[in-house]
């Protein structure tokens with residue numbers, strides 16, 4: 001084993017640690033032991049029981065409270081009471097050695113630890129990903145202020161009588177997840193039914209929502225229940241509400257106001273008891289202005305909207321690593337690698353944090369699943385992080401994207417550094433921050449690639465002239481998000 005922490009005052013415990021470890025750290029009080037655990041993250045802790053039984057109990061309590069997963073082996077002296085050592089195991093110690101005559105068993109214990117699947121630990125730690133467990137079955141990962149605010153809103157709305165409910169956010173930000181959370185909190189045992197308003201024609205969508213009576217149209221050979229009826233006192237999710245045909249919008253508004261509806265071709269008024277949640281990744285206000293969305297329906301929906309921030313927003317930045325680690329832990333894409341890939345390298349995390357995530361959390365999950373497939377070591381490294389710039393409708397007009405084929409890493413690096421310098425008006429501190437490197441590294445690279453300010457002035461002018469009439473150029477952060485394969 002690589003790193004072992006020996007806690008105790010006797011030299012014997014250190015010698016024992018040397019039998020199975022490469023780097024031995026020694027602590028002779030609890031505070032020091034915790035300090036070492038936090039700084040070097042040892043693979044095993046040998047705790048000398050002679051140190052004092054109350055100390056070992058206290059230590060086990062502390063490791064449990066601080067979610068420290070390092071296995072602890074209690075080492076007793078020859079005359080030790082087995083019952084006491086067994087008590088340590090009940091308190092969370094991995095195993096115990098009953099004095100010198102038992103020391104040879106340490107190798108076996110170490111082998112057992114090495115070969116053990118880490119499922120129990122992983123499951124125990126999973127709660128660390130969530131700001132708060134919403135309702136058991138729906139877990140939104142994130143601890144950023146933005147996620148906390150969304151969760152707060154979800155809980156307030158779920159506890160209120162607000163109906164309909166509007167959830168706004170770009171694609172892949174978790175609108176459906178939020179809808180499920182509201183549903184689970186408000187109707188824990190009710191039905192949840194969903195329909196994508198963009199996926200059906202106007203007629204089909206109407207009959208899907210309201211149902212139809214027999215003979216109401218040519219192929220209506222029997223009566224059909226609509227989603228509003230199926231949901232009962234549960235939830236109907238109207239996904240991508242902006243895509244609902246305008247005529248149907250008027251019918252929906254009537255349902256929202258009167259809380260009754262009629263089946264297609266029917267004459268009976270049916271009560272609607274369901275909570276109606278609508279989601280949109282379009283700006284509904286602009287849709288209203290463009291005449292594609294009814295103003296009255298917009299006001300009816302927009303009472304207390306839940307908005308989910310996109311992943312590229314600075315305030316969600318801290319969620320990226322958390323989400324990546326969560327998907328790494330929970331992905332089932334490659335069962336034989338489950339629990340074998342345990343983390344991501346610093347460089348991989350930095351690359352994830354630099355990307356601008358147009359496909360948001362969904363895209364991040366896909367990138368991590370792809371990385372799990374590609375990775376051959378126990379840590380996801382930069383080489384396994386493949387971000388496809390053409391996916392999610394991104395950067396097809398990116399100046400770098402078209403050059404990727406046949407591009408060398410050095411050329412790409414030069415291009416990115418040049419872009420950063422241009423974008424920041426040659427302010428090197430800002431450019432270095434954008435690139436995620438130090439000023440010193442930036443200086444070294446500028447020198448290495450012989451990047452000169454003047455050589456860009458002419459190019460910039462030409463480009464500006466060309467782009468004058470066109471739409472605003474992509475931001476640097478978008479440009480920098482392109483990963484160039486080495």
Ligand SMILES: Nc1ncnc2c1ncn2[C@@H]1O[C@H](COP(=O)(O)OP(=O)(O)OP(=O)(O)O)[C@@H](O)[C@H]1O
Pocket residue numbers: 139140141142169170171172173174175176177178281361362365
């Ligand atoms: N905070 C989060 N924690 C864990 N998983 C998340 C989170 N946000 C989104 N996801 C996951 O990302 C994926 C996309 O989420 P979801 O389908 O809810 O997004 P959406 O906003 O409805 O997207 P679209 O607009 O494309 O329909 C799902 O697999 C979802 O579980």
Ligand SMILES: [Mg+2]
Pocket residue numbers: 175176239279
């Ligand atoms: Mg959705």
